[in-house]
Amino acid sequence: MADLFGGTLEDPFPAYNELREIGDGVHWCEQLQAYLVCRYDDVRLLGSDHRRFSSDVFYDSAPSWHDHTNPAHLQFVDTASRLFMFSDPPTHTRIRSSFRHVFTPSSIAQWEDTIRDVTRELIGRYPRGREFDIMPGFAADVPVAIIASILGVPDEARAKFREWSYGFASTFDPVVQGEMRNTAIAASLELFDYLRGLIDERSKSPKDDLISELIQTETISGDRLEDVELVAQLALLLVAGNETTTTLIGSGLTYLLEHPVVLEEVRADRDMLPVAIEEILRLDPPLHLTLRKALDDTDFGSTKVPAGAMMAPCLAAANRDPRRFDRADSFDIHRSSNKHLAFYNGIHFCVGAPLGRMEVRVVLGYILDNFPNLQLGSTPARRRTTNAVARGWATRPVVL
Ligand code: HEM
Numbered sequence: 589m590a591d592l593f594g595g596t597l598e599d600p601f602p603a604y605n606e607l608r609e610i611g612d613g614v615h616w617c618e619q620l621q622a623y624l625v626c627r628y629d630d631v632r633l634l635g636s637d638h639r640r641f642s643s644d645v646f647y648d649s650a651p652s653w654h655d656h657t658n659p660a661h662l663q664f665v666d667t668a669s670r671l672f673m674f675s676d677p678p679t680h681t682r683i684r685s686s687f688r689h690v691f692t693p694s695s696i697a698q699w700e701d702t703i704r705d706v707t708r709e710l711i712g713r714y715p716r717g718r719e720f721d722i723m724p725g726f727a728a729d730v731p732v733a734i735i736a737s738i739l740g741v742p743d744e745a746r747a748k749f750r751e752w753s754y755g756f757a758s759t760f761d762p763v764v765q766g767e768m769r770n771t772a773i774a775a776s777l778e779l780f781d782y783l784r785g786l787i788d789e790r791s792k793s794p795k796d797d798l799i800s801e802l803i804q805t806e807t808i809s810g811d812r813l814e815d816v817e818l819v820a821q822l823a824l825l826l827v828a829g830n831e832t833t834t835t836l837i838g839s840g841l842t843y844l845l846e847h848p849v850v851l852e853e854v855r856a857d858r859d860m861l862p863v864a865i866e867e868i869l870r871l872d873p874p875l876h877l878t879l880r881k882a883l884d885d886t887d888f889g890s891t892k893v894p895a896g897a898m899m900a901p902c903l904a905a906a907n908r909d910p911r912r913f914d915r916a917d918s919f920d921i922h923r924s925s926n927k928h929l930a931f932y933n934g935i936h937f938c939v940g941a942p943l944g945r946m947e948v949r950v951v952l953g954y955i956l957d958n959f960p961n962l963q964l965g966s967t968p969a970r971r972r973t974t975n976a977v978a979r980g981w982a983t984r985p986v987v988l
Pocket residue numbers: 672673674684735824825826828829830832833836873874875878879929930931932935936937938939940941943944945
């Protein structure tokens with residue numbers, strides 16, 4: 589039986605390495621109420637075979653978290669259950685098709701300057717030469733500011749937007765229960781209302797922003813997203829893109845600063861920065877695991893997973909599987925092949941991957957260009973230890 593919460597959250601990798609090698613690398617996990625899947629080929633299979641492994645898991649994982657006699661909870665579930673991340677074809681195909689022109693490498697190029705401007709503005713608030721924690725006021729704020737700007741959220745609403753987006757993100761955290769969940773749901777409902785208002789405004793007078801574009805985009809079924817569907821997907825962009833990118837900024841700084849030889853190489857040859865980011869994504873993916881539901885009985889070696897069981901493909905364990913990667917625990921930016929699963933694979937492959945990659949490349953590139961004496965702070969960084977799924981940084985002290 590896998591124990592993910594038993595004191596391993598600060599550094600879960602030794603546990604992953606062990607669990608991957610015990611038996612068939614598939615273990616029932618009481619805390620997740622799911623089979624944890626640790627080997628690269630099995631994790632990949634769960635992503636690529638959506639006919640056997642469903643993403644329609646919202647109602648399987650979330651019902652016990654919500655009070656079905658509470659109108660606010662019901663209202664929340666009505667919108668949140670429409671996130672296309674938690675759907676299968678044909679619903680998934682139809683909704684995802686609205687994003688087919690949005691996050692392509694050529695269409696995101698227009699936002700590179702915005703990312704640099706946001707980075708300059710936010711990092712400009714910190715003094716040089718003094719230690720500070722780069723997570724709360726910078727790494728956590730850059731992705732929200734960028735997505736707000738891309739969507740077309742007016743400047744004056746940005747602070748509220750950030751607060752709501754944290755609230756919505758925490759509704760996906762199983763440890764957030766009771767009053768904390770009520771507060772998170774209240775923030776999410778405010779976010780939904782706000783997005784509905786923006787959709788109304790942009791429907792009447794479109795602007796040059798992503799909300800206006802999505803309102804007008806036809807799905808491949810020839811229709812347009814209903815308002816409630818659009819509200820859900822806009823909120824999804826926030827929750828899926830923010831914490832993950834924040835974590836990757838924290839990990840990017842940490843890995844580069846802890847490996848001075850690599851840092852020098854990246855400083856000398858800026859083309860190596862995206863390569864280093866891919867290696868950091870492999871070694872330390874922002875999302876450690878995700879969920880699928882087995883639709884048929886499936887054997888993983890001698891482990892029999894019954895139809896209807898929840899499964900948790902562990903991207904972080906797969907990314908260090910020695911069957912797939914040589915010296916899998918080493919930070920090596922010269923690997924000949926790095927087909928990691930940090931953005932997963934198959935039809936749910938991260939729709940925002942080009943944006944996430946570009947954000948982190950621009951942010952780290954800006955910091956390397958402008959702060960030649962960048963150093964780790966004297967206090968060690970701390971991981972967040974409350975969430976087994978999204979393993980972010982609680983603190984990352986640095987000196988600019
Ligand atoms: C480094 C940053 C990021 C990482 C590591 C990441 C990781 C992932 C992963 C692993 C999935 C697959 C989940 C599953 O199938 O269960 C996913 C899906 C998704 N991501 Fe990202 N993500 C990142 C950034 C972003 C950004 C910036 C956005 C948008 C602004 C975004 C939007 C989405 C959406 C909408 C999905 C659902 C796709 C689908 O179900 O078809 N992500 N992401």
